[in-house]
Every structure is written in structure tokens, then in C-alpha cells.
Amino acid sequence: MSEWTLVCAIADLPEGGWKVVEVDGAMLAVLLVAGEYYAIEDICTHDGGQLTGGELQGCELICPRHGARFCIKTGAALTPPAYEAVDTFPVILKDGNIWTRDDRWD
Numbered sequence: 033m034s035e036w037t038l039v040c041a042i043a044d045l046p047e048g049g050w051k052v053v054e055v056d057g058a059m060l061a062v063l064l065v066a067g068e069y070y071a072i073e074d075i076c077t078h079d080g081g082q083l084t085g086g087e088l089q090g091c092e093l094i095c096p097r098h099g100a101r102f103c104i105k106t107g108a109a110l111t112p113p114a115y116e117a118v119d120t121f122p123v124i125l126k127d128g129n130i131w132t133r134d135d136r137w138d
């Protein structure tokens with residue numbers, strides 16, 4: 033089973049913000065929206081662009097390259113030119129910190 037990876041202190045991730053952490057070679061973005069924490073892979077399924085840095089509208093993250101929208105709750109691609117979902121990951125809060133793990137190969 034994959035190990036939990038430290039993202040940052042809870043206090044260091046503001047509402048509407050994100051932190052990116054490398055987990056076993058993958059870049060995972062942890063976001064805080066409306067008091068809930070979500071983690072997605074920070075790679076657009078359209079053409080491999082970095083998703084963080086794109087505009088966040090509620091629970092939709094807009095790829096800054098060509099404008100595809102993704103649901104950060106489910107990873108679903110909501111609009112073209114992306115059609116495949118991004119992977120999502122578990123998040124826990126423990127000891128004042130935020131943790132995530134890449135559980136795709138557990």
C-alpha cells in the first residue's frame with residue numbers, strides 16, 4: 033500500500049488555494065474549496081498541461097492552456113478539448129498537516 037506524503041501544514045493552504053507535491057514521480061495538486069480538501073493529478077488529460085495556475089470556479093478547475101474544465105471532486109472532464117478524467121487521490125488531515133497518497137497501484 034502506498035505511503036501518505038506530507039503536503040503542507042493546514043495553516044499554509046488557504047481557501048481557494050492549492051499546493052503541489054511530488055509523490056512517487058507524479059505531481060499531485062491538493063486544493064481547498066469551500067472547506068473541503070481535494071487532490072488531483074496536476075496534468076491535463078488533453079495535452080499534458082499543468083492544471084494548477086488555471087482559474088478555479090467553485091469545484092471546477094480550468095486548464096490554463098486550452099480551457100478544458102475538470103471537476104476537482106471526481107476528476108471528470110466537463111468540457112472539450114479534454115475528454116478523459118484526471119485521477120483523484122485521498123486526502124487526510126493529521127497532526128496539523130495535510131497528507132495525500134497515490135493509491136492508483138495499491
Ligand code: FES
Nearest residue numbers: 076078081095098
Ligand atoms: S492541455 Fe489542458 S486543455 Fe489542452
